[in-house]
Amino acid sequence: MTALGFLYPGHSADDDYPRIEQLLGSDIRVELVHTDLGEEAHRLDAQGAHSAARLAAEVQELRHAGADAVVWASTSGGFVQGWDGAQDQVRTLAQAAGMPASSTSFGFVHAVRELGARRVAVGATYPQEVAQLFAQFLRSDGVDVVSVRGSGGTPAGEVGGWGEAELLAFARESDHPEAEALLLPGTDLHTAAHIPALEKELGKPVLTANQVTVWEALRLADRRVNAPELGALFTREPIVQA
Known part of the structure; x- marks a missing residue:
């Protein structure tokens, strides 16, 4: 069993995650913890709520749930920090969680x-x-x-x-x-x-975003799942060639 952990802001489309879990197969479990930012997530003046320290405190519930990897499931909550800031954010998250970590942006x-x-x-x-x-x-x-x-x-x-x-x-x-x-x-x-x-x-x-977030957690957990109902990203072979 592979357990994937997610920190998700608010409740807008959180039911995408159990739906994706059903499409992935019975040996993958999705664990979701809600942060309290909600619909203010897209305001530049609200981004202090995405601080690495705050996320690190919220990740403990996923750690106790036995997650193998954690992803911060807010795209804007990562990229508005800039490339270096987003890296620092997931680095702090990984250290606090004691597991591989990333964000939807990455x-x-x-x-x-x-x-x-x-x-x-x-x-x-x-x-x-x-x-x-x-x-x-x-x-x-x-x-x-x-x-x-x-x-x-x-x-x-x-x-x-x-x-x-x-x-x-x-x-x-x-x-x-x-x-x-x-x-x-x-x-x-x-x-x-x-x-x-x-x-x-x-x-x-x-x-x-939610598709990519789950795929990123699988990548961190060193799992590859063939799930065509989740699009080209979840097929065995990329359909666009470099």
């Missing part, structure tokens, strides 16, 4: 590498200035971000209520013809049930 970087994608588009449920910080974070690792679309900071509770129609519309509006993959970095989006539909609609891999 999960996106590693997932883009996994797919072999060279050029990506970003569709973010953040204000444009915050979405641009995510693009800057990706570029720090050499990713070519060809377009960035922010939603204007739609509240997490609102985007958490989007169904497949709204999600597909947002993905179409965010895509770019030169992009080899589309990235949707908001962990407040329900996407676990819609990834095949997104990829079919766009004809390319789509990386979504």
